[in-house]
Amino acid sequence: MELMVLLVVVRLGDNAYGVPISKELLILAEREVSLGSIYAALGRLESKGFVSSSLGEPTPERGGRAKQYFRVTNSGVQALKLTRVTLTRLWNDVPLLQ
Amino acid sequence: MTDKRSNPPSFALWLLRHTASDDWNEALTGDLIETFRDRQSRWWFWGQVLFASTLGALETIRRRWYFFCYAITGAVTPYIFEYSNVLVRVWPFSSHWSDLPWPLSQFVLEMGLPAIAASMSLLVLSVGLLIEGSFRWAYLLRTFIITLILISAVHFSIDLFPWLLRPIPGDQHRKSLIVPGIFVVLLLGSTYLLAAWLGCPSIEHPHKRERQIAEPQ
Incomplete structure (x- = not known):
């Protein structure tokens, strides 16, 4: 879950907040994930230093609530690269899945 | 619109x-x-x-695991004292309360056990606060006072409902609740939890603080 959310944050760039993240997960992973789960995953990623967040302006269509934008950090990018290498290595060692 | x-x-x-x-x-x-x-x-x-x-x-x-440890300790300690008879050895007044002058005798009878249980639970809370780096003497004192106030309120408000009490065989001074013990433990635990919540204020999230600074009232 955290890996998927982190990848979606990278894909969305400057527009990474809850709503587009959930839409991207629905389209790409074909999974409807609750917004609470997404924020819980983002909270864990932020505590690990893989993403940073900033508040946007409150808007009327959101009932006066601000958006919380997320951005991947350098250590987040490094973690993604490392995970990709590890996963590729693991996939390669499973002959049935070749 | x-x-x-x-x-x-x-x-x-x-x-x-x-x-x-x-x-x-x-x-x-x-x-x-x-x-x-x-x-x-x-x-x-x-x-x-x-x-x-x-x-x-x-x-x-x-996040607040130590509040729950405080509540569990506070809810369970009176039962441990009651069944193991430890209190008699630790605090001799518990069995000779009637020799004491009034109102001290009343306090020892009614609030002695809750006060000792709250003090012991406070040790657990102190350790939790120390581990989390949030230890303040003021938090402990406030939590202790709130705990005693809440327990007193619960303890004495039960007297308003005498049909909830039944006599304990062999003890003419005390009565026990007719509700199952688990409800009493839950009520006691909730009281301790509320006291810890009120006694140890939460630390605000940085975003909230930034917003309050950026948007003056």
Whole structure:
């Protein structure tokens, strides 16, 4: 879950907040994930230093609530690269899945 | 222009505000309202709120684990004392309370055990606060006082409902509750939990502080 959310944050760039993240997960992973789960995953990623967040302006269509934008950090990018290498290595060692 | 269809259920919003994690409460609420107004039903909104509230409760338990340790210790200690008879050895007044002058005798009879249990539980809370780096003497003192006030309130308010009490065989001074012991433990634990919550104030999230600075009243 955290890996998927982190990848979606990278894909969305400057527009990474809850709503587009959930839409991207629905389209790409074909999974409807609750917004609470997404924020819980983002909270864990932020505590690990893989993403940073900033508040946007409150808007009327959101009932006066601000958006919380997320951005991947350098250590987040490094973690993604490392995970990709590890996963590729693991996939390669499973002959049935070749 | 707004109508009932475009406004999410107000009780769900209230529940979300009070139960979801402080870290992402405002952003999550905004996202839910935005999605609800875009395409979703009230059932969807309620489902999302209940799920977020559950996650928020689990997050609270994880963060404030020492409050729960305090509550468990406070709820269980009186029973340990009662059944193991440790109190008689630790505090001799417990069995000779009637020799003491009034109102000290009344205090020892009614509040001696809760006061000792609260003091022992406070040790658990102190260790938790030390581990989390939030130790303050003021927190401990405030929590102790609030605990005693709440326990006294619960203890003496039970006298308003005499049909809830039954005599203990062989003890003419004390009575026990007719409700199962587990309810008493839960009530006692909740009282300790509330006292810790009121006694040790929460640390605000940095985003909230930034917002308050940026948007003066």
